[in-house]
Amino acid sequence: MEDLTELLTSQRFIVVSNRLPILIKSAGGRPTISPASGGLITALEPLLKRNHGVWVGWPGNFDLSEDEVLKLSEKYHHRMGYNLHPIILTKEEVELFYEGFSNEILWPLFHDLQSECHFDPKFWETYQTVNQKFAIKSLPLIENDDFIWIHDYHLMLMGQYLRSEEISTKMSFFLHIPFAPLDIFLKIPWRFEILRGLLQYDFIGFQTKRDKRNFIHCIKTLLKDITIRTYKNHEICLIEGREVYIGTFPISIDFDEFSNLAQKGDVAEEARELKETLNEAKIVFSVDRLDYTKGIPYRLDGIRRFLEKYPEMHGEVIFLQLVVPSRTHISEYHDLKARIDQMVSEINSQFTRPGWVPIQYMFYELSRERLVAYYRAADVILVTPVKDGMNLVAKEYVAANVEENGVVILSEFAGAAAQMKEYSLLVNPYDVEGVADSIHFALNLPASDRKSFMQSLRKLIKTEDIYHWISSIHQATHSSSDEDIPVTEEYIPAEY
Numbered sequence: 019m020e021d022l023t024e025l026l027t028s029q030r031f032i033v034v035s036n037r038l039p040i041l042i043k044s045a046g047g048r049p050t051i052s053p054a055s056g057g058l059i060t061a062l063e064p065l066l067k068r069n070h071g072v073w074v075g076w077p078g079n080f081d082l083s084e085d086e087v088l089k090l091s092e093k094y095h096h097r098m099g100y101n102l103h104p105i106i107l108t109k110e111e112v113e114l115f116y117e118g119f120s121n122e123i124l125w126p127l128f129h130d131l132q133s134e135c136h137f138d139p140k141f142w143e144t145y146q147t148v149n150q151k152f153a154i155k156s157l158p159l160i161e162n163d164d165f166i167w168i169h170d171y172h173l174m175l176m177g178q179y180l181r182s183e184e185i186s187t188k189m190s191f192f193l194h195i196p197f198a199p200l201d202i203f204l205k206i207p208w209r210f211e212i213l214r215g216l217l218q219y220d221f222i223g224f225q226t227k228r229d230k231r232n233f234i235h236c237i238k239t240l241l242k243d244i245t246i247r248t249y250k251n252h253e254i255c256l257i258e259g260r261e262v263y264i265g266t267f268p269i270s271i272d273f274d275e276f277s278n279l280a281q282k283g284d285v286a287e288e289a290r291e292l293k294e295t296l297n298e299a300k301i302v303f304s305v306d307r308l309d310y311t312k313g314i315p316y317r318l319d320g321i322r323r324f325l326e327k328y329p330e331m332h333g334e335v336i337f338l339q340l341v342v343p344s345r346t347h348i349s350e351y352h353d354l355k356a357r358i359d360q361m362v363s364e365i366n367s368q369f370t371r372p373g374w375v376p377i378q379y380m381f382y383e384l385s386r387e388r389l390v391a392y393y394r395a396a397d398v399i400l401v402t403p404v405k406d407g408m409n410l411v412a413k414e415y416v417a418a419n420v421e422e423n424g425v426v427i428l429s430e431f432a433g434a435a436a437q438m439k440e441y442s443l444l445v446n447p448y449d450v451e452g453v454a455d456s457i458h459f460a461l462n463l464p465a466s467d468r469k470s471f472m473q474s475l476r477k478l479i480k481t482e483d484i485y486h487w488i489s490s491i492h493q494a495t496h497s498s499s500d501e502d503i504p505v506t507e508e509y510i511p512a513e514y
């Protein structure tokens with residue numbers, strides 16, 4: 019595996035994502051700019067600081083003029099040591115490209131939820147023009163030896179527009195969400211344009227073998243002029259005399275950051291206080307963005323079933339459900355929030371008794387410290403998306419579980435299941451009975467089993483952390499050999 023310090027000194031990074039990794043606050047007074055948080059940002063910042071790297075993206079703010087945003091970006095450059103290149107979008111562009119095509123077509127469809135899609139042709143038009151805008155605005159920044167790294171479903175066509183400008187720099191793309199299976203992908207009216215657009219990149223990374231398999235299946239079925247060579251861990255597509263590398267690279271977290279934070283005195287103290295406040299009950303913890311892919315209503319059905327089936331556990335366990343507001347402009351997200359509110363209140367009114375409320379539900383974002391304190395206090399993490407590219411919550415919990423006594427219950431349909439399957443309790447999120455029984459099983463697992471599972475998980479996530487992810491991708495884009503690239507596995511349920 020390539021050493022990250024070597025990587026740091028070699029190429030200049032140009033990272034492109036829909037959003038810049040910043041928060042701009044402008045309400046009432048002088049605008050301020052500060053770094054946003056997240057594993058990808060933490061991991062990429064040192065790489066960007068070397069060789070005057072650039073992060074290209076939308077600043078996420080309409081209140082400021084282009085000039086004001088540019089001035090703030092310059093200030094940021096002096097403070098953070100790397101460049102921001104803002105792409106200014108109009109309100110209409112954000113509505114049609116981001117909320118429309120990205121979040122009302124690609125997001126639901128790639129998570130197998132075609133009933134949530136609105137196939138509005140205006141969305142598609144603006145998706146193309148915004149991808150083109152990203153390409154044209156980035157073009158003057160790009161030099162031959164750069165490592166151009168474009169992220170996620172918002173920008174699947176940017177490579178095509180860069181290629182039409184005849185740049186010779188190799189372009190890499192990573193998809194953070196799943197890739198839909200053929201029968202579902204076929205529903206997109208612009209399916210051919212999207213597949214051909216993606217193949218304009220030189221390198222395409224997916225989270226799991228499942229996603230890569232779906233993509234290759236779509237190409238094999240729909241594009242007859244493409245030849246595909248299969249290797250141990252990747253495919254090469256031959257198109258118009260070019261080779262496109264298709265591989266799998268499960269994203270991860272900064273393990274040490276979470277683990278060190280969990281060991282800090284005040285975080286440990288907060289975890290202890292939380293347990294005390296909850297009368298030392300066992301804590302089953304879930305934390306998600308408000309999103310229908312995270313499977314929260316099915317999870318609540320599982321919790322309800324657990325409470326019906328195991329009355330002896332009443333008073334012994336508390337379910338902490340934390341939901342972060344997200345995409346609130348889209349009506350489906352409002353409806354989902356109302357449904358969750360109602361289900362929680364129904365379950366609580368059915369099972370609460372003096373001194374014990376089974377579900378404690380919070381709808382806000384927590385600071386990183388507090389989130390880690392909750393992870394540390396939790397006896398079980400319950401992660402049940404109906405489909406997820408990876409799911410970092412499961413990995414963060416493992417890193418924060420420094421006492422090595424927690425249990426992970428994980429959906430089979432989270433990308434993380436492929437890596438964590440041997441040492442977690444995997445569930446089908448639609449199987450209400452199975453979820454209820456897994457919660458019961460997890461809460462009764464002997465300490466020695468919990469410890470050995472958690473030790474194995476911690477070893478795994480520490481080795482395959484975010485830095486390992488970046489260097490595997492960098493290595494794959496530079497090497498013609500398959501040998502050094504880590505082999506990923508797939509989770510396939512077995513009959514029992």
Ligand code: ADQ
Nearest residue numbers: 194269305306307340342382383384406407408409410411
């Ligand atoms: P997301 O769908 O956002 O990411 P996930 O991977 O679970 O999903 O990451 C969520 C992040 O938000 C975690 O880092 C978590 O700590 C944070 N978070 C959640 N609730 C919070 C709260 N209440 N307060 C503070 N922070 C909170 C997409 C894909 C995933 C893929 C990632 C990365 O959908 O499948 O794993 O990108 O590629």
